[in-house]
Each structure stands twice: as structure tokens, then as C-alpha cells.
Amino acid sequence: MGSAVDNNSIALHRCADMVILSNTPKGRGVFATKDIPARAVIDVCPVLVLGVEENEEHIRHTSLYHYTYNWPVKDENGSTRVSQAVIFGLGSMFNHNIDQNVGWVRDTERLLVTYRTLRNITAGEELCISYGPRLTFKDADSGAYVHDEEDGLEQLNRIQLA
Numbered sequence: 001m002g003s004a005v006d007n008n009s010i011a012l013h014r015c016a017d018m019v020i021l022s023n024t025p026k027g028r029g030v031f032a033t034k035d036i037p038a039r040a041v042i043d044v045c046p047v048l049v050l051g052v053e054e055n056e057e058h059i060r061h062t063s064l065y066h067y068t069y070n071w072p073v074k075d076e077n078g079s080t081r082v083s084q085a086v087i088f089g090l091g092s093m094f095n096h097n098i099d100q101n102v103g104w105v106r107d108t109e110r111l112l113v114t115y116r117t118l119r120n121i122t123a124g125e126e127l128c129i130s131y132g133p134r135l136t137f138k139d140a141d142s143g144a145y146v147h148d149e150e151d152g153l154e155q156l157n158r159i160q161l162a
């Protein structure tokens, strides 16, 4: 039997200093239990990429849709289209704050999303990503609610953070 670590293996990093709290104004959310330094990898999440039609015809009409991320897929002509991906792990639990303290990066080859702190985090703080300016719910932090359709590719380019 070969080693469990080879060129096909993906190193996983989940910061241990986080909990999910279930009774927040945003529903469940991820909170730091200790100070976490800036640029720390806090989770690496595998994803399931949905087909464009599968998403449009089915997932879009379910509550799962609110947990998915825009994901670029190539069509048969080599053009990029926007579909959605289900994120396994804490990536599906990060709430939105326009002043996000967590950034994320897609790895479209290895089908992963990696999350990092963008600044020093203090124990007790909620860890949030930004969903962008157009929300499908009323923002518990700012009260903002803007829902309109925008070009998915525009969103793809805007949301991802290095």
C-alpha cells in the first residue's frame, strides 16, 4: 500500500479556534474562539460543481441554492459560463459582512476553495465573507436589501479575493 500523501493528495487545513453559533441574527455563523492572525488559512473546502442546466432547472429553486457559490465552467465551445458549486465544509457556514474579515480563493483545477483571514481576528469575532452588494435577504448588519439580477461573470470576477 502506498503512502497516503502523494502528488494527488490535497493538504487540509482547518483552524481549530472556531465554533459555529446557532442563535445569531443571521442564523448559524462561524466565530473565533481565540485570536487568529492575519493571512491564516482557516479552512480548505472541497466543492461539487453543478451543471449549468442542473442548476437552472433544479437547484436554483431549492434552499440549497443559497449555500452555493458562483463557479466558472467551460461549455463545449470552450466559452466560460457561470454555474454554481456546493461547498463542503465551513465555506457554507460563513455569513455575509460587506466589511469581510475572510477572503477566499477558488481552485478550479483541484475543485477547492481556500479561506484565509484578511486581518487579525479577535476572539469572539464573527468570521464573514462578502457576498457582494446584491443580497437576497435583509442584511442583519446594515439593513441593506438589494436584489436584482446581474451578469454572473461580473459577479465571479468581483467576489473572489486573493
Ligand SMILES: C[S@@+](CC[C@H](N)C(=O)[O-])C[C@H]1O[C@@H](n2cnc3c(N)ncnc32)[C@H](O)[C@@H]1O
Pocket: 025, 026, 027, 028, 029, 066, 067, 092, 093, 094, 095, 096, 097, 137, 138, 139, 140, 141
Ligand atoms: C451560506 S448561508 C450561511 C449560513 C446560514 N446562516 C445558516 O444558518 O445556515 C447564507 C444564508 O445566511 C443568512 N445570512 C448570511 N449573512 C447574513 C447577513 N449579513 N444578514 C442576515 N442574514 C444573513 C441568509 O439567510 C443567507 O441566505
